[in-house]
Amino acid sequence: MKKILSLFTLLLTFLPGFGQGEKQEGLYVGTFTSEGAEGIYYCRFNSTTGSLTLVQTFKATDNPSFLKISPDRNYLYAVTRPAKAIEPSGGFIQAYRIMQNGSLQFLNKQVSNGDDPCHVDISADGKYAAIATYGGGTVSLYPLESNGNVLPATATIVNEGSGPNPSRQKGPHAHAVKFHPDGKHLMSTDLGTDRLNIHQIDKKRLKPASQSFAALAPGAGPRHLSIHPRGNVIYVINELNSTITAFEKKGRKWTELQTISTVPEGFDGTNYCADIHLSADGRYLYGSNRGHNSIAVFKRDSGTGRLEWVTSVSTEGDWPRNFTFSPDNRFMLVANQRSGNIAIFKMNENGIPQYTGNELKIPAPVCLEFR
Numbered sequence: 001m002k003k004i005l006s007l008f009t010l011l012l013t014f015l016p017g018f019g020q021g022e023k024q025e026g027l028y029v030g031t032f033t034s035e036g037a038e039g040i041y042y043c044r045f046n047s048t049t050g051s052l053t054l055v056q057t058f059k060a061t062d063n064p065s066f067l068k069i070s071p072d073r074n075y076l077y078a079v080t081r082p083a084k085a086i087e088p089s090g091g092f093i094q095a096y097r098i099m100q101n102g103s104l105q106f107l108n109k110q111v112s113n114g115d116d117p118c119h120v121d122i123s124a125d126g127k128y129a130a131i132a133t134y135g136g137g138t139v140s141l142y143p144l145e146s147n148g149n150v151l152p153a154t155a156t157i158v159n160e161g162s163g164p165n166p167s168r169q170k171g172p173h174a175h176a177v178k179f180h181p182d183g184k185h186l187m188s189t190d191l192g193t194d195r196l197n198i199h200q201i202d203k204k205r206l207k208p209a210s211q212s213f214a215a216l217a218p219g220a221g222p223r224h225l226s227i228h229p230r231g232n233v234i235y236v237i238n239e240l241n242s243t244i245t246a247f248e249k250k251g252r253k254w255t256e257l258q259t260i261s262t263v264p265e266g267f268d269g270t271n272y273c274a275d276i277h278l279s280a281d282g283r284y285l286y287g288s289n290r291g292h293n294s295i296a297v298f299k300r301d302s303g304t305g306r307l308e309w310v311t312s313v314s315t316e317g318d319w320p321r322n323f324t325f326s327p328d329n330r331f332m333l334v335a336n337q338r339s340g341n342i343a344i345f346k347m348n349e350n351g352i353p354q355y356t357g358n359e360l361k362i363p364a365p366v367c368l369e370f371r
Contacts, residue, residue: 022048025327026102028076029335029342030067030367036340037363040064040078042102043342045370047328050344052360058104061094062086067369068120068129074098075107075148076369079117079131090115093131093142095150102371108149113156114138119176119224123183128201130177130186137172139188139199141206155206161193164219165240168192175239176224181231185209189222189236196222196236196247198254214247214254226276226285233257233305237276237287244276244287244298248305258306262287262296275322280329284310284351288320288334295323295334295345297352313353316343324368331356335365342368 025045031037039059045052063081070077076096091112096104114136121130122144129142129150137160140153163169173192180187186199186206194216198209216222221240228234234247234254246257262273271291278285278300285298285307293315298307315323317336324333325347332345332353342360345353 022046026371027052027333028067028069028369028371029362029365030064030078030322030369031362032063032065032337032364032366033061034063034081035337035364037365040067040104041362041365042104043360045326045331045333047326047330049358050331050346050356051358052333052342052344054360054362056103064094064367065117066119066367068122069098069369069371070122070144070148071124071126073371076104077120077122077129077150079112079120080109081116087111089113090133090136091117093117093120093129093150095144095148097148098371107147110142110150110152112136112138113140113153114158114174121177121179123179124181125183128179130179132174132177132188134173134175134191137174137190137192139174139177139186139197139206141186141201141204143204154204157188157197157199157206159190159193159195159197161190161195163192163194163221165221168221168240169194169219175222178225178227180227181229187225187227187234189225191221191223191239194218194220194222196225196234196254211253214256216245217241217243217259220245223273224276226278228278228282228305235276235278235285235307237262237273239273242271242273242289244273244285244296244307246305246307257304260298260307260309262289262312263292263294264312267292274320277323277325279351280325286323286332286353288315288323290319290321290337293318293320293336295320295332295353299351310350311352313345314355316355316359317341321366322368324370327370333368335368337364337366340364
């Protein structure tokens, strides 16, 4: 009997998944309440099994469409789109304290200074938030207090211009903001004017950099961007012509390095690109396709920064708006807005996401942010 018990103990120790604690990661999900969701959802991701479970729902906020957690992981910021009757000026940036159990404590909010706020980023030092408004075509900078509160905007840039697409580019549509790794610049894509705008941060103000913008192809519709950690290459995903454009820094000037399609050769259907991310090791770049409903996979040359098409992978759902990687970079999670599911993929050794069969149903998921 003692021998049997000893053998059983040995098996529990060495068999995978036994005798080891399964690591749980917190994940916040931004949604569109106008499409049936209830607010910000808090989930737990099991990084051993690749499963995702819903823990709590934080209601009483309208269309928390994009989320960003502060670098110290203590605060969460959301851009929200209430009805005009609630906030005629357009929307809000909201601040929350993240409690130990993952629940959110509302701190305060400030107006977005433009219709349809759609993106938020936090500076690496945690001192500023920046947001973009699609409807207003504005970019605003907000100082952050040490207690997480967001102060009124100290700078708002109102973009000007238009593009050749009459249905989508009659005026400016700021779509994303990213603080540059140098801490001195803020980059912003404008879908309506086909520009990557470059702002200099100067004493809580924004002003045009010496090169105020880098131009995209007419009608490209730049949406989101990913900046290499070294700060020398920026990848912009273009919603309207299904491409990714890479810009490299040469001296003091950003110049186009490459433009490459996000859909397979021969595809002639309707497609609108959405999100873009580099892998943690910088070897791969990924972009989401809405319509083709796929993640485009590119291999990145570490020397030149150029991209090489590898493949595309089905997102196992409809309209993949946003995706992210687990903290250990072993999994990719994709938010499929129209099918209302978050699909989970395991990353293989060649940088290709492989569907695990795991998913979580949540109405209109549009942003994923690990705690």
